[in-house]
Amino acid sequence: MTTDFLAVRGIRKSFGPVEVLHGVDLNLAAGTITALLGENGAGKSTFVRILAGDHRPDDGTITVDGKASSFHSVSDAREAGIRLIAQEIADAPTLTVAENIVLGAWPTRGGLLDRRAMLRMAQEALNLLGAELPLTAKVANLRLGERQIIEIARATIGASKCIIFDEATAALSDVEARKLFQLIRRLAERGAAVLYITHRLDEVFALADRVCVLRDGRVSLDRPTPEINQEQVIEAMVGRAVAHARHSLPAPQSTAEPALEAERLGSDAFSDISFTLRPGEILGMYGKVGSGVQELSASLVGARQFDSGRLLVDGKPKHFRHPAEAIAASIGHLPADRATEGLLRTMSLAENLSAPSWSRLARHGMLSRERLSSAYSRWHRELRVKADPSGNQRITELSGGNQQKVLLGRWLEAGSRILVLTEPTRGVDVGARQEIYRVLAELAAKGHAIIIATSDYEDINAVASRALILVRGQMIAEIPHDRISTESLTEAAGGGVHA
Known part of the structure; x- marks a missing residue:
């Protein structure tokens, strides 16, 4: 007792x-x-x-x-x-x-x-x-x-x-x-x-x-x-029932030209990684800590370097030396640690969301509060950010899920067609997860090409068109949409606490 x-x-x-x-x-x-x-x-x-x-x-x-x-x-x-x-x-x-x-x-x-x-x-x-x-x-x-x-x-x-x-x-x-x-x-x-x-x-x-x-x-x-x-x-x-059904995703057009292609990419954290990403597709990259998933996603956006292989964007070879080069190629990136790598912690929601677009929004080298607020308002309602609609609130005052929505809006405002999202729901509650999944499904339906690099099988279950499984830097399986499940993911990744 x-x-x-x-x-x-x-x-x-x-x-x-x-x-x-x-x-x-x-x-x-x-x-x-x-x-x-x-x-x-x-x-x-x-x-x-x-x-x-x-x-x-x-x-x-x-x-x-x-x-x-x-x-x-x-x-x-x-x-x-x-x-x-x-x-x-x-x-x-x-x-x-x-x-x-x-x-x-x-x-x-x-x-x-x-x-x-x-x-x-x-x-x-x-x-x-x-x-x-x-x-x-x-x-x-x-x-x-x-x-x-x-x-x-x-x-x-x-x-x-x-x-x-x-x-x-x-x-x-x-x-x-x-x-x-x-x-x-x-x-x-x-x-x-x-x-x-x-x-x-x-x-x-x-x-x-x-x-x-x-x-x-x-x-x-x-x-x-x-x-x-x-x-x-x-x-x-x-405070209400939340549906956990998988989001319906349109099949990417097999005849569409690939937005992103990896040919035998290798580094000290992964080797011989090849895949193709097409518009309208959400490609899941699933693996636990030490699998190489985070390092691979960072290499796709220039935050980390790959040593061998080839990366193509819209059919053209690219080797980004810095994330700014990836941004210029219409690639947006959510890092694994939004607190230290994503947020501009002392700045407002409007400043955070529009950060990659400052040069476009500026007039004569000056940024006005009105232009920043206008950029923020374009995405505040669509992404359902629970915050001050003016965008003047400091971003650190928001919950993790709403911070993540603002960072996602950052790349939509910048016009990024390819999104590489690393651990997009880490530290995000149940309700906000469903909101993020909804947004990603809608973006895919509009033709965005999306990669979710994650150690969370729920992300893959919810929205992935197909899943690539990495174990110790090797791609050991590809699971099609109709076979994605908690069991298939954990079995392919070697089993785990969630199996």
Whole structure:
């Protein structure tokens, strides 16, 4: 029988005049895994930061192990046994594995670091998780999944009783995700209360004992996982039923000249890649971390160089040395990491959307706010961007899905006929995913040639005309439209956590 380690009642939080949380209740039982879901803007991040001591609630109570608690800082929450493992790894790359694991809890002897005790503590933390890592290796040389293990191991030092995982598998391979799931289950088996935040519904049903959904700052669903299905969770998130049928795509004209052709492209990340992309087609390139999919998509737009083979655009050989050359050839690109590679974070929506078109929009070398706003308004309604229609709002104020729509509008305003979209729905909620899929299907119907390079099988399932599968830099299969499914994708890619 489980008991509640953490009980939250009536939590409210406002920022200025806007109330973000409207009386949230949640119980986290020791020895269980609770999934927390919600669309971007539902209040998940604010709620979790309150639990982690980073924000203070305006009203409500937090009870830890039966005692009323008030956190004034992250340190207070950690002393109470609550630890947040964020999506962004917060380690010290120049230090060793052991030094990172004991970071903040250094064992000392005579005022100096006790290295023998440090190694013992680090090894015990790894043993607790059933994980193996070289204690003296520099963290900078490790894979992301291994660095995440270090974060978890650090959380076990000091007897953390509640561990919060925020989008833990966003950038992990299937193998690393399976290992992470094993670690999380082991933590729960040892009595920890786990709160697992994700956009991935398959992870919820594979891992969680209970599901809690936030919508508009309120709890819209809180039930044991066996009692609900995926459709109920989605409806609780978006407030309505969302159709997940595959989008109907017009077949690309086999007689149309190819928009893009790759002939035996090779680099240090992939080799012997050949394909043809025609107008009206959405070509899916599917592969997990390390497959070469991201590197291949970057090479198609000049963000990375290929070493061998040939790329043709409209039948003419091209070798882009810089993304600007690809843009000039009517190719638009969504990078995998929109935050660091796509967004102009200090600029407005209008400035972001029109960025590649500034020279065309300028008059006598000057850009006017009116011209920028006019360019933005052309796509605001068509892409259904949920934001200020004037385009004056800063782009960082938008949810991930709406940011992605603005970046897509960037290339539509620039007149790009070929779109190379890398991880187009990463960090995007269920409702926004469906909106992006709708837009892509409509663009294909208008004759755009589109590539989706992704590790997310849902993207391929939803809109791909056909799918190319990459494993360790090799194209090992091509799946036609009528055979695309979760099973066929994961089987071709070698299986995985979502199979």
